[in-house]
Amino acid sequence: MATAEIPYQETVPLHHPKTWLGKYVFSQDHKVIAVQYGITAMAVGLVALVLSWLMRIQLAFPGLLEGFGPDEYLSAITMHGMIMVIYLLTAFLLGAFGNFCVPLMCGARDMVFPFVNMLSYWVYLISVILLLVVYPLMLFTDVAPTGAGWTLYPPQTITAGTPGADWGIVLMLASLAIFIVAFTMGGLNYITTILQARTRGMTLMRMPLTVWGIFIATFLGLIAFPALFVSAVMMLLDRLIGTSFFMPAIVSLGQKLEYSGGQPLLFQHLFWFFGHPEVYIVALPAFGVVSDLISVHARKNIFGYRMMVWAIVAIGILSLIVWAHHMYVAGMHPYFGFFFATTTLIIAVPTAIKVYNWTLTLWRANIKLTVPMLFALSFVLTFIMGGITGLFLGNVIIDIPLSDTYFVVAHFHMVMGVSPILAIFGGIYHWYPKLTGRMLNDTVGKIHFYFTFIGTYVIYFPMHYLGFVGVPRRYYETALGGTFPDFYPPSAHYLNIFITIAALVVGIAQLLFIYNLVHSYFKGEKASDNPWGANSLEWRTPQTPPSHGNWDERLPTVHRWAYDFGVPGHDTDHVPQDVPRKESA
Amino acid sequence: MTETTAPGNESIFTATARDWSSDVTTFKGVPWGKAMMWIFLVSDTFIFTCFLVSYMTVRMTVTDPWPNPSEVFALAIPNELFGLQFFESSIPVPLLLIAIMTFVLISSSGTMAMAVNMGYQRNKKGVVLLMVATALLGMTFVGMQIFEWSKLIIDEEVAAWQNPMGAAQFGSFFFMVTGFHGLHVSAGVAYLLIVAWRVGRGHYDHTNFEIVEITGLYWHFVDLVWVFIFALFYLW
């Protein structure tokens, strides 16, 4: 067995375009594609952010927004949820971080199939356009965005009592199907690159955890998105040509529909067979990024690297068999509760190990409180908070009173709406110098951090208590004025107002971040090749920002893992991965 | 340079572990394109299985009767041909067309396997011929499928949303699953023809012709899916 096999990439010529268009728009360079993904994802993210303001304003000050009735509210939560989960988080973590980090951290010249990689972005853009086109359409036609909730449960998704049940839903499903195509093209690239195109010496057990997280997340995506794809196709057929896959005989608003015999629960199973892995698709890359940030900025090796890797793998595997914990109250087979509660709580063990290891990495470290580190620390705290509330919900009997209340809303915002977002922010502050050659402004970064961390925490933490009181989610109005009996104390309404104000403040604070990104791009302090003193390969490129092809004629050779910080007997506190062993001894 | 099978003196587990913990490439001796195709096929397996699981679920849940496919898809052998009388009356044979389609698809897999073999022998002419033959068989298959669809729609009045014999989902799943498979076959035909053309033009002369094997993987997968559709939809 020859281990010194020469990777193909050194023999394969890269596509070097001559024109501006080919270089920056239809580029096949993974770094440019990463930026394209990132900017697009942030732009749609802002749309979702604005929608969340509208929702919050309605909840705190009912009736303040003219023309924001129940239809608009439901459309807003649906678009908000879907954009945030799929078009922002999945696209950002895998499309942007995946593209940027995988080849650089593996020591590859580019993705294995740069052309397919480029297509992936453009198809993603099409799906985004198809998703958002309802808003301009709304002005000129009576097409409305769908208000089915991001879970899209039939039959209501395609029956008349739901806004957008005629064409809004069709656009949404079509956009999702196209997104899946885009994801598949990108995902195949990431996986193949990680498996087949690492540089010499880069064994899997030396890969930075970021790459591990992206790797397992992508794999999960490739086998989970098919379930969404299939259910989207079947629902489209139900909607457009009148098949009855998910539709039993129903009488919708006085009208007998032509459907008969379908099974609504089937959709829920398919959706969550995708949906639960999906939440880990957005969590695992964030885990990886945070592991790297903590280790680098605490100047200490990550604690228990092997356990960290196996935990990621275990979470990936287990996440495929816990899906029905979202369906405890869905009326599924009653005995499934035992199975899914058990698997769900088992998955908490590897996750807990990760949390312990992040914390233990801080122990006897030498912690630099840089902006990326602040975000990483806050990630750990919000993730613990969100994770333990997941344990409440996972324990089937506790989910019974809490399901479909604000407790669930609080859980998933803690664990998905802020933890991965914090990881993304941390990652951007961390890699921006390599990407652009300039540092982001530290002070602005810190202000942004405090607003975002404390702000989101005070938004979501109290929501758990609304859930205990019994405030249901997806309610246009939770306090129905004097005519309906109030089922929760008026004090809860003040809580709602508080949450809304916090949400507005936090949202506006994001302008600081955008300002920082733009301003520093032109005026920021020049970054050195390795400003943080990190070990992984992306900091060892000959140029900053790395040129197309990333490396010189020779690819780097890896001699160690990415976490050699504070190795005894060394004059520096870090030893990069491509420093040979004997020199280091 | 690399062996393609694990050395005999190693247990499967050590062999697997060694490959996974090795340098540069995990799947030794597997070109990038082939690795990518395999992973894509895993993803595609999930698509088809989700379709089939949905089919199972709905078929088990509906209470409307499920038509007997072997009757629905029976083909009557005509009692006369070109004016010559063969039988007293026409004879319905269950699933006849499906059986022929199955044999056609299997044969196309056979020719594809030969094409791969020719590829590794660097026999370009053989590759092109066999791939074109495969594509032709694939087209035959799609053609027969179109015939079957039209027969079902016109003669038996089955549509995706209705079925005079019982559960409407019979038609829905039939058209959806075979339609999806048919799309795969059609895409495969196009893929085969493009690759055959490029092989003929000498596009891959500097490589080892693994592109033929990659195309073959896809094509065999399409055949594989048909095995399941045949058993689970037509025979069950």
Added chain:
Amino acid sequence: MATEGQQHPIKIYLLVWGLLFAFSAISYASDYLDDGVFRTSVILLFMILKAAAIVAVFMHMQWERYALIFAILLPPLALMVLMTLMAIEADYAWATRVEYMGEPIAPEPKPPPTHKPHH
């Protein structure tokens, strides 16, 4: 790199080709059996045999390294879980339809409009 690839004697392809024909013929013939466990087993058995032959020989799986084989064959186990659970649940949902909605238990399909049933 010229030695890489999957080169195998033509003979084995022809053999598998023939086998696939035979297996298909047998599965096809199962249609003449009476419904029941035996027929179902025949269908499933030959389905699996055919699938195995295609994957192992035509797709060269049997000559691949275990690292690849496991990576391909293990993930679909998740689908087995899905399938099993969905079968259990479908049965449950069907039972509620029969028990509470008065749906018939085993209705006979109507014959196809064009020709008569033959067995």
Added chain:
Amino acid sequence: MLVALILLAVVLGSVAFNFLSPWTFLELGSNWALIDFTVLVTFVICGVAFVILGVYMAWWVYKYKYVPGRLSEYEPENPKLEARLTIVTTIGVVVMLAPGLVAWDQYVRVPPDATELEVNSEQWKWSYRLPGEDGIFGHAHNKYITFENPMGIMEGDPYAEDDIIITSQTVKIPIDRKVKVLLRSKDVLHDFWVPEIRAKMDSVPGMVTYFWFQPTLLGEFDILCAELCGRGHHTMRGEMHVVSLDEYETWLDAQVTWAEMKAGAIPLSPEAMQGRSVAESNGCFACHSLDGTRMVGPTWTNLWGSTVQMDDGTSLVVDEAYVRESIAEPGAKIREGYSSEMTPYEFSDEDIASVIDFLKSQIQEEEQVEQPESVE
């Protein structure tokens, strides 16, 4: 320093909030004390883990702050510590799961002495059915639903005749009686939920789902819909009154059986019939009731010709012009106490005329009004 303090403040603040917050579960009104107990166990275990991890984090961030030139300790792994933590966590999980699974076992297995209550849900209201004297429900299926047969009861099913049909949004239950709730849906997913009872379950069209409970607290409780069911989801509110056995019996006696309901159907003129079907097929009854109950929109009982208050303080008599306007442009005048939930409809003159005929048919003498509550 600042960061460590903030982390600590967040952790301790969360704990303090938990103890000081006035917002907790509503008073338990059923036998499901085991749920509350499991929540408590989970709270303790998770809370302790949260505090320990959070405090350590803050402390270490403070203690191991960057000192130039110092090296952090190089300790890639510590298998013993990791194994110990894994075991402790596993124990924690088992302790939380155990009471949960025991409770779930009770939840899914209905005691044999439970009586049945069928809850029917539709956009956006509730109705109920009791099995009657024979204790057995007649079969019902959405495909049989008509205006006269709102629950889709199967024609000629002998068990159905004595079934008690409750079209009001309010249902009464005797205290301490075990109730198995069977859930059905006419259109989309809904979820029957009384927060005090803790229990809930979705109703799924095309199948029947269930759960059971035993009320232990007298009182009137709101029934919420806890599964998104379209634009009226937030208004889908019923009432469950847990009452003494005596009161229950009186109430039950006043309810109609399926046989009585069929017999008592009041014939309508053809024009009114036409209007009714126009209203039905446009979904008006999702928001307007015909039995005096208030739903999203005002009831249609005795609406025609009555004097109604608008939210701008004016009042008017419901006449043709007003109805016409209310349908074509509902936002123009809003009834006092309602909001502009109704979307505009484009009706032909003929349709509007027929709807008006139907509205006229809904004028009832006071004593004829089907008001179950009036029994009290």
